[in-house]
Amino acid sequence: MKNIDKNTNLLSKTILGLACLFSLSACNSNDEKSDAYGNFEAVEVVVSAQENGQLKSFEVNEGQKxxxxxxxxxxxxxxxxxxxxxxxxxxNSLGDRVMSYHEQIEVYKAQKEKLTNDKDRLEKLFANEAATQQQLDDVNAALAINEKQLTATKRKIQDSNRATLSQYEPLSKKVDLINERIKRCTISSPISGTVLQKYVENGEMTGTGRPLFKVADLDIIKVKAYASATQLQKIKTGQKVTVLTDGQEGNMNQTQGVVEWISDKAEFTPKTIQTREERVSLVYAFKVRVDNKDGKFRIGMPAEINF
Structure with a gap:
């Protein structure tokens, strides 16, 4: 009987010890539950072609910085x-047209100078009765014709200048437009970052608006998570929080982050978050900025947040 009592007491102590162990384990499990859950994300920019034509060069690879x-x-x-x-x-042809009129004016000016000299000479000869009235009338008529030609040519220059200006400005605008289009044929990145996806290859034909590659700055990455209305009272922008990610052998890696943004509108918890009961709850999205210069975090990677 004594042996039976001893065995009974030993069994009771064993059961009690296991119960305490499971109780502590459950307590630890609850203590380790994080305040919020989410995933890493980054601002992704899709760079598209701004002109039509063949890709003469396209030297970029996925993963390239x-x-x-x-x-x-x-x-x-x-x-x-x-x-x-x-x-x-x-x-240039417009300029040549104006130059031809200026050359005509120079010819008429030279003619006018010669006729004026001839007139002066004939007037002196006529005074000495060495020239006739007809000769004097002829030179005066030639001077009158020359003056009309000169006036008409000057008017042509004015009209030509107006016409040239009316044609020059549109042509100049077209040249500016073509220069801008040539500039847009150069493909560059609007941000510094890592190429996430490449959509075309060198030598392919492309068109305006066709995606060429996707790039994102992964040096600073963000965790988008969700907090209940009660939890919302515990966080504010600029606050430092702990970001937990999966580590080796079931351990959690810890990184410090800063709350960057908190939504002012409630929404239903996304389906990717925890249980069905939690998904029907109204929550507020918030983002935590995390330094990622070593590149250990990836877009879509799950993360937990502790306030």
Whole structure:
């Protein structure tokens, strides 16, 4: 009987110990539950072609880091350069037209100078009865015709200048437009970052608006998570929080982040978050900025937040 009592007491103590162990384990599990859950995200920019044509060069690869305004490709510009040369030739022809009128004026001025000298000489001869009235009348008539020709040519220059100006400005605008289009054939990145996706290859035909590649700045990455109305009272923008991510052997890696944005509108919890009960609750989205210069965080990676 004594042995039975001893075994009974030992079994009771064992059961009690296991119960305490499970109780502590459950307590620890509850203590380790994070305040919020979410995923890493980054601002992704899709760079599209701004002109039509063949890709003469497109030197970019997925995973490659590029800098802002770095040239990484070029769309064929041959046709645009030919159009520009045509416009410039038309502009030059306008200048040649005006120059021809100026040359005529110089001829008429030289004629006027000669006729004036002839008139002076004939007037002296006529005074000495060495020239006839007819000769004097002829030179005066020639001077009158010369003056009309000079006046008419000057008027042509004025009219030509107005016509030239009316044609020059549109042609000049067309040249500016072509220069802008040539500039847009150079493919560059609007931000510094990492190429996430490449949609075309060198040598392919592309068109205005066609996506070429996707880039995102992964040096600063964000966790978008959700907080209940009660939790919302515990956080504010600029607040430092702890970001937890999966580590090796079931451990959690800790990183410090800063609350950057808190939504002012409630929404239903996204389906990716926890249980069905939690998904029907109204929550507020918020974002935590995390330094990622070492590149250990990836877009879409799950994360937990502790306030």
């Amino acid at each position: 590029i800098k802002i305004e770095q040239q990484i490709g070029l769309i064929d510009t041959v046709l645009l350069h030919l159009q520009k040369e045509e416009m410039l030739a038309q502009i």
